[in-house]
Amino acid sequence: MAASQAPVRAAGKRPGRQATDKKGGSLIERKLQHLGLHQPSDFIVHLPLRYEDETRIMPIASIQVGASAQVEGEIIRSEVQFRPRRQLHATIQDDTGQLALRWLNFYPSQQKQVEAGKRVRVRGEVRSGFGGYEIVHPKVSVAGMPLPTALTPVYPTTDGLSQLSLRKAIDGGLAVADLTDSLPGELCERYGLIPFADAIRTLHHPPANVSYADLIEREHPAWVRIKFDELLAQQLSLAAARAARRRQRAPALDGAQADLPERLMRSLPFSLTNAQARVVKEISQDLLRTFPMHRLLQGDVGSGKTIVAALAAAQAIASGCQVAMMAPTEILAEQHFHKLRAWLEPLGVELAWLSGSLSEKQRKPAFDKVASGQAQLIVGTTALIQEKVAFSRLGLVILDEQHRFGVGQRLELSRKGEESLGEQALIPHQLNMSATPIPRTLAMTFFADLDVSAIDELPPGRSPVLTKLIADARRDEVLGSVMAEVRQGRQAYWVCPLVEESEALQLQTAVDTHARLEQALPDMRVGLIHGKLPTAEKQLVMQDFREGRIDLLVATTVIEVGVDVPNASLMIIEHAERFGLAQLHQLRGRVGRGSNQSICVLMYQSPLSAIARQRLRAMYETADGFEIARRDLELRGPGEFLGVRQSGQALLRFASIETDARIAEQAREAVAELRDRYPDHAQAHMRRWMRNKQDFLRS
Structure with a gap:
């Protein structure tokens, strides 16, 4: 059997008895490949998302809401209830108290597992239920089994691939993979990095004495090594791209043919x-x-x-x-x-x-x-x-x-x-x-x-935009502001909320809002623009707005970028809490393009989520795009911020731009030395970490 297949085989049953799909190969192999796990080198860097502490049994009286708990006791009640929907309810009891268990979806085998009178061990996240503490969809095992001596890793997986199968596959990969260090010892010593093999084995099989907090917070030396490796590989890839571009040729555009x-x-x-x-x-x-x-x-x-x-x-x-x-x-x-x-x-x-x-x-x-x-x-x-x-x-x-x-x-x-x-x-x-x-x-x-x-500076004559936060309940005041602006010969935007689930719903919202505003402001020329309008009609609406034939333009986010009407001095963003920070800043930038004082009204609906509150506060506190961008990065993370999450490639799997800036700086320092003095190590490092990803970074 080829070494590259070993971890895949390790995941399943005996080869002759594995289920197969229409495309050939075992179903488990197909699931592993779906996760990008093909060779031993893939399996060893498929690292845990988190860890479960199954090393101890907790008394029910000591458990806390929001934390994971593992308890053992006797099932004293078990029944299927039909209100408000079909659910399996059970109660477990130990010497210190009782805990409710609940399953929203369940099989007959699960129902049998928790019949009254059985002694079981259950674990899961504790919630506060109607009748006290409960665990929804707990994991159930037989009571009295030997406890593990170390933390149990939980891996990123896909539908139909159990943690047990994945652990077996990863252990198979660890058994045959090349764990040779891709970094020279001198570099590891300088930055205080532990050997790659030690880091990988620690993360897949944490020893009994390891700090749970360090593992979860990704501050353990094993995580530091992995994050350094990932950031270094990325920087090596970018340095290679820059060097490759310097070797390419482009036309020298000296403007010699004309002035x-x-x-x-x-x-x-x-x-x-x-x-x-x-x-x-x-x-x-x-x-x-x-x-x-x-x-x-x-x-x-x-x-x-x-x-x-x-x-x-x-x-x-x-x-x-x-x-x-x-x-x-x-x-x-x-x-x-x-x-x-x-x-x-x-x-x-x-x-x-x-x-x-x-x-x-x-x-x-x-x-x-x-x-x-x-x-x-x-x-x-x-x-x-x-x-x-x-x-x-x-x-x-x-x-x-x-x-x-x-x-x-x-x-x-x-x-x-x-x-x-x-x-x-x-x-x-x-x-x-x-x-x-x-x-x-x-x-x-x-x-x-x-x-x-x-x-990093705006053209002279641009008036700063005044930002106001106004609750939805004060809509009449906002309508009054629109009328006041228009009476002074100025124009306004009214942006309809994003409806993430459906573009059709967003369109309907815009159409309905337009109709309501026409009714509420009968003396005003109210226009409507959205993405579904035919191009010729969109052009006509924008031309009418630019030339002052429309007083109030109701719009979806099609006006987010590129619209420049200096006479528009009022921007109303309805349900501002539904927008991202970058979008709010872009929309606010549609006003303040003339010499008049401009206002951006962020109309929100209570109650606000914590993130929505932070976004609106950032918009209120600063108009500096670089500061807005910094806060946006904190709220969203780099993948979403750069608009590349939809590419299916994570920008960084293990390191974090927000918290690992020091490690990123060290990785940048190491690049030139590795490329100049240790080219073989640099190549080995790229093979381990960047296979099939260079094109993504290059674009």
Whole structure:
């Protein structure tokens, strides 16, 4: 039997008696593979989520709500009850007291296990029930069995794969896996790291004297070693990506064919801020190089990223290359298109627009202009990466709100550029833009291969937005505020709540709210915009709002980014407690774009959850996008913050950006030394930790 199969076989029954599915192979093997467990090296780093303490029996009188407990005693009552629904209820008693047990779903075998008169051992989390303390769905075993001498690991699993089967499979993996240390002894000594083999064995089989608190809090030296290894592997991968990019070739965009950037600067009706000028210079210098730029441009809402992108585009166009700018929503892409056209078309730049809503007849001329090179700047949504789009010479790719695109989408646009640059093996430069500032710890850990530019000041003349928290019960006051703003010739947004379960429900909410507001404010011109409106209708509504023919715009979150109406000075966000912190900040950024004092009203419904309260407090206390981002990271964690949780890949499985910053710093320090002095160790480390994940980090 091959070593790589050993742990899988260890999980099941004898090979001849295992259940098989239609695709062949045992069902348990298929479940293990679903968890990504294929080889012994996978099994050894499939580490416990938590541990259960089965080493002692607790007196029932000593158990506490919210804690796990293991008790032993006699079942004195057991019956199936039918109110409010069919449930199995039992009561266990020892010398110190009684404890209720309850099953919402159960089998006849479970019912037999807890018949009155039987002595059993049960364990689970203690809750406060109607008649006192209870355990719902406890684990039941025979009383009097020998107690384990160490903590029992509980692993991440999948439906149909028991902890027992998983433990057997992991033990099989431990028996045959290579536990050779991938780090040189000198490095381990410097950072006080225990050997890899010791760390792995401790976490899978904690010795009797190990600190339960250290294991649970992941502060034990075994966890420190694993977290260091994971962060080091990630940093090695990013360093390899940066080195690989330096070996690639890109067109040097020196702007020699025209003075377009200078003419654009002279034509602008405003001056760049110091921060914008600094960032423009950084990007311009990158574009002169013969290896691909990979820069992240971040700036708070309203900080002026679009003009920075326009100047970068002008440099590329002046060098004889095309530029593609892709945005995640049609409204945002269209906003960019209008701005860029107003700035660049008078200077002789030919633009093209591509979106999914264009008919085949409308797309054909755009495709032809792009393929022939007539279109120098192409703006659009993911329609830019459809198969029929072929560029002539794509030298610069600009991705706005880049974290909203899937990994494959981000890579696909760059690949189209490679195809257009032909046999010279050139790769286009790439500028990623984000209006969600990324906290320093996160940028250093997840974007170590990116050059980061930050626009950290707002253009002059922007009025700070006043944020107010108002309970839903004071809706009439809010309507009064809307009327007062409109009477002064200004406009307002009314954003409808997110309904996570259903886009259709959110749409209905917007339609209903629009109808109610039209009724409550009969003298006002109330508009409605949402994602399901036909594109032409959306464009018409936005145009009417921009040109002042709509006083109050009822909207879903389609207006979250990219909408720029300086006369809109009031933003009402209904059920603000349902929104994420980044979304609230983005929505608030739709106002405060003119010289008038702007107000953002966060209307909430009580009672608030603890997280909702923290979000609303953060919005009330600060308008600084970088501070908002830091708090958002604390509340959500890096995967959700960066919008990559849907990719199916965890950013970090064991380490935490919030609590392991010191370990991350040490891992960053170690990268250069490992790559320079111990290349074999670096390769071994990458093989152990980063198999099949480099592409994910690279995107």
